[in-house]
Amino acid sequence: MDLPTYAFQHQHYWIEPDRTVGAATNGTDGGFWDAVGRGDTSRLADGLGVAPDIVNEVLPGLTAWHSRHRDASTLDGWRYRVVWRSTDVPTGGELTGAWWLVVPATLTDDARVGAVAGGLAARGADVVTVAGTDLPAGDSPAGVVSLLALDDTADDTDAGLSVGVTDTVTLLQALTTTGFAGRIWCLTSGGAAIDRFEDLPHPAQGALWGLGTVLSLESPHSWGGLVDLPTDWTDDQVERLVDVLADGREDQVAIRTAGVLARRMVRWPAVGIPERRWRPTGTVLVTGGTGGIGGHVAEWLLADGADRVVLASRRGMDAPGAADLVARHRGVDVVVCDVADREAVAGLLADLGEDLTAVFHAAGVLRPEVPLGETGLDEFVD
Structure with a gap:
């Protein structure tokens, strides 16, 4: 069926089907x-x-x-995949009003901070540099540019996240409570690779790209976008950054020596790709194994050649359906293990030893639908 378009923007949001398929x-x-x-x-x-x-x-x-x-x-x-395409962004666009430049407290003297502040001011922005997540009181800014992700040291939550990512969550929550009406842009440096040949020096910053994608769906009116820059920024690259902010039409961008590249989803048919079929062997671990998905995965693994399937569950044999799975399938074992407990997981892997050939992670916790801006940091980390 034909889906509606925006009133003054007659462009379909949905991907048009490829009539040649099939x-x-x-x-x-x-x-x-x-x-x-x-x-x-x-x-x-x-x-x-x-x-x-x-x-x-x-x-x-x-x-x-x-x-x-x-x-x-x-x-x-x-089948689709994400690629990076060169895109033309209008140059020389002007900024207006106050723009907050939020930077890690440990990097206020970083040359990159000064370069971005200078680039914003040169295009007309009234730049207010904010160290950390303590936002200034007063009027809401026209835009926020966050460099918090540049601090990619490990935070103290032991969840594998960086200080920059958790501080960004705190920033988003603080902006939500202030009634922020502008747009927020989050910058990373070496956190996204435009192809498999490019080095990824700061992979911890890449977690911000998943976070930003969620926020873009929840708060489209206040979301500006994500921009990844090289580790060392040139004046030309800062100019391209400001062009992207002023234009505002691209929300996932990588700026490189070659110019501005935008993230795109394209069709990726398997025609011509050599068929690869993986067959399970030995022992396979399935986390969340007594749930609906885990049970189906276990049946498939055993039918395709696995010698043993270990289903890890927080409740073990007390989980609904666990006894039935063991009774119906020879080679299925159910063990008690909370995969949120690092030590418990380490102990389980040590017990399985060298016989373990693969892991299927099907464990998850369903939470109430709470917007990211209202999600506590503890819940976000969990």
Whole structure:
């Protein structure tokens, strides 16, 4: 069905379907494959001009081949990947009003901070530098540029996050309580790779990209975007950064020597990609294994060759359905382990030893639908 567009912006938000997907067997050869699918031996024999016995011999192979390619065609219609495309952003755009530049308290003297502040001011912004997450009282700014992610040292929550990421969560919550009406932009440096050949010197900053994607969906009117810059910024790259902020149409951008690249989702069919089929062997661990997904995964693993499947659950055999899984499937073991407990997980892995060949992580906790700006830091870390 046709979906509505915005009143003064007649551009469809949704990705238009590729009408060519699956068309390979719907053209002049559609009748042939239709007969194969229905097992119509007489029609095939007449059309090919051969005896029905010959058709009966090759029909099973044709049917299997057609089924595989039909499934592959369907899957091709579902496959996408993220790429970075060069994009033209208007240059020389002006900024107005107050802009807060929020920086880590430990990096206030960093040359990169001064470069961004100078770039914003040169385009007309009234720049207010804010150290840490203690925001100044008063009027709401027109925009906020956060450099908090540059502090990628480990925080004290023992959750594998950086100080910059957890401080960004605190900043977003503080802005929510102030009734912030502008737009917030979050910067990283070496936190996103534009291809598999590019070095990723600060992967901890990449966690901010997942956080920003969630915020863009929850608060589209106050979200500006994410921008990744190289480790060392040049004046030209700061100029491109300000161009992106002034234009405001791209919300996921990487700035490199070659220019401005925007994140895009494109179709990625499997045609021409060598088929790779993984088969389980030895012992496979499934976290959250007694849940609905874990049970299905366990059945598939055993059917495809796993010798033993270990289902980790916080309640062990007391979990609903655990006893039934063990009774129905030889080779299934259920163990008590809370995967949020680092020491418990380490002990389980040590017990499994070298027999462990793969891990399927199906554990998760469903929480009430609370916007990110209202989510406490403890809940975010959990």
